[in-house]
Amino acid sequence: MGFARTCAVALVGVEGMVVEVQADLEPGVAAFSLVGLADKSLTESRDRVRAALVNSGAPWPQKKLTVGLSPASVPKFGSGFDLAVACAVLAAAERIDPRSIADVMMIGELSLDGRVRPVRGVLPAVLTAAEAGYRQVVVPESAVAEAALVPEMAVLGVRSLRQLIALLADEPVPEEAAEPEHPGSGGGFGPGAWSAMDPGGSLGPDGGEPPPDLADVSGQSLARRALEVAAAGRHHLLLKGAPGAGKTMLAERLPGLLPPLSRKESLEVSAVHSVSGSLPAGRPLIDRPPFCAPHHSASMAALVGGGSGMPRPGAVSLAHHGVLFIDEAAEMSGQALDALRQPLESGCVVVARAAGVVRMPARVLLVMATNPCPCGRHGSPLGDCECLPGTVRRYQARLSGPLLDRVDLRVPVEPVSRAELVAPGGGEPTARVAGRVLAARHRAAERLADTQWRTNSEVPGHILRTRWAPHPGALARAEQDMDRGLLTARGLDRVLRVAWTVADLAGHDRPTAEDVDAALELRTGVRRGAGVAGSLS
Template identity: 50%
Template sequence: MPIGHTWSVAVLGIDGRVIEVEADLGGGLPTTKLVGLPDAGLREAKDRVRSAVKNSSQQWPAEKLTLGLSPANLPKLGSGYDLAIAVAVLAAAGKVPATRLPGTVLLGELSLDGRVREIRGVLPGLIAARKAGMKRAVVPVQSLSEAALVEDLDVLGAACLADVIAWLNGENALVAPENPAESPQPKLADLVDVVGQPEARWALEVAAAGGHHVLFVGPPGVGKTMLAKRLPGLLPVLSIEEALEVTAVHSVHGSLSQTAPLVTTPPFIAPHHSVSVAALIGGGSGLAGPGLISRAHRGVLLLDEACEFSSAALESLRTALEEGEVRIARSKGSVRYPARFQLILATNPCPCAPPRETDCTCTPTAQRRYRNRLSGPLLDRIDMQVRMRPITAMTTHTDEKPETTAVVRQRVLAARERAAARWSAHGWRTNAEVPGPALRRQFPLPAKATALLDRSLDLGQLTARGADRCLRLSWTLADLSNVPEPGADHVAAALEFRDRRAA
């Protein structure tokens, strides 16, 4: 009897791999064997699929059945292969023709009564299928709007296995995707609500213009958290490429909207200080899932009360801050998730945190222990360290009205456009993404401009990584000033932002 062939997709992290599903009938007593490194959930598929086939008015083959998933050395996890397995069995038994199966990817979990249930990771799976040359995909109807985001792929939705069988027999048509709904724009807080703090407001504008990380230090109630929450409103909307990256992460996480799945605005993630390392970076048994830093990809990660976070959680951010991605190894394999986010740290100067520093009752040892939660290597990766001042009557009663988010955003977008035009040939979008060697070799500044930077390196006041970050920051300051390249004043201002005494 011929072998039935169908295709599905394995998703590891946000990377997909097309899987060939084979069904071979005959050669022994009625048994079902599944091979190809299935996990526990996939091993149960043979029981789910058998019930789904029977409850779809089809007969399960009364022969030895061998199911193979290739490549056999790649771990297969989850229940998304159910639909492909069921159709492969029916094709091998001659119940459905195989004319529409070549070039078609089948995704979906089957319930015992034959319904096709939604699964996670449809978007990255179909992107991988398109790259592999597949032309058509059948997905659960609940995932149809997400699947329709993949261009150059004919996407169809199925509510149950019986619909797929009828479609293969040419008896009906599956559900076609509708025009996707526009993603709702979140209501963002406005900068006009922040009282005073002109230096911190300027630092936030610079951070938004260049994609830089920021540390705000100050007594409670001065507006650290308020400022941080207003950063997303200054950032530009995501490009199509960026939106698909972010949506793919949220698809694997399972947090997409069914009606408007495309994420077009920069995400904003603010975990509680009790968050675990696994929740922050990503984890789980078998194969790691995406953590909060990956959900903040192309957006903002706010760690409020940063010194209350565990040292392990804070130190786990180091690699992601440098490389823009996180790689996690578990028993079932290693996965990679993107994690290029803007980090905003906000903290009090000491544990007691009085409104005035002169009223502090902490011992020097307690102050040192509290601040040491933010280690030197972590602070070296923070571009800007800003000390915020207490609010005074002078700053709350002034005739000068604070600038709104809309006004500041226009300057930010203009600066980002200048940076994007400068780095477009190299594939970088913001100044914060430019590698240090490229800045020093391809875009060197005159010795007069970097004299203060060189002196700080010579005196040991700055590391080589810190110098690179100063150069990136100086380019952002130059873009905001609308000048072709940074001067000595911009480099000096960048050094001032990195003053370790602010922490």
């Protein structure tokens, strides 16, 4: 009779739960039972673990073997439990000391020849282990850099089960060739194998390609101002104009205006990309705001998350703390677009399936680009529109009113003239505009320091009207628009949020009437007073 236990992590979306992996050996006919609500890929671990142990030189116990995954009521998915199951079986068979693995977290898939393969979700799994009080974790060697992002966690990377057995049994560690597709990233063996990551250390990205420069965009002064306001306050933006006017160019340059991610934000973003398997090679920590641009034919599951079995992160979660760009928005499924309404308000996605409920982060800056009609020339100086009035109305109605009501900035993008296109010098570069955005973000952060909010777009309207009220009479025009039915109550709150961002960019202590006029122009497209350029100058 033998018993041993170790631990693994069950991921549900980007959240994890510690699972105790128990192995029990009893006299009787040789059999292997795996209990604890395991899915198909986890049930198949019985064959993977058996073959990996035998091919690693460890004898397979010829007894009745039961492996339990506790808590048994929680569904478990994936092959990341293989390493924990194998070590629990070895400890129950007294091949290794059960005490050596009792407080160690094991994450990894086993090949039939005993190699330890990487799995998705290593970073959120290690974060879960750290929150539960674990301080030692074993991962595939190629995932060491990702796991080491968690402070005060001793990380051991192994290439094979044979190496792990030797290390736990205090035997000479055999050399194993690194897999070409998963180059080793450290970890080492011997007395210093368990090395805690310096809490102040950072394994950041290698830099990657620089974002495109805003100076490449000719003309479009109003749209450029709207981009600056959107970046400073994280306001959602709609760009509407004829084909070839520069809508996509503008949207692609927005991430370069956003401030770098904080350490906490970087870990959140990296955790989502780790679960989806989209972490860039050699960049375990994403420190720049992500940019996600799904095709307009994307399904609702691809946009907000879902799929068969346990839901996976969608584009809105992959763009967490970054930009979600939907080009040709009117061509996308209305049902898929309307599914964004709740995430835009709450900053998270809750997907319910028969297998469970998954909550995933989704605090994004949404940018949509669309043509005014199917031919793209309605209201454009490029030429006469060929579409019937009813066709134009139906095309524009594809973006529902409730969705548009959540978009703070709605800016027309007019075709660029020949003079603007050939004018020397171009517009302001990204670095200069990003400096103003960063200064405005700092002003907002100082004002919101003792609150749970960090940007103007997150602050509830009643707080802005009471605790941080604008100048007396500044909201007069906005209130008139509300009385005329041109603004909803939510629309008025969003105008006030944008006015605060305009004030932060202009260095005002609170919004003036000119700041509110600029916010109204950016929302309605109708110029008020000095306009956007005058307020931001």
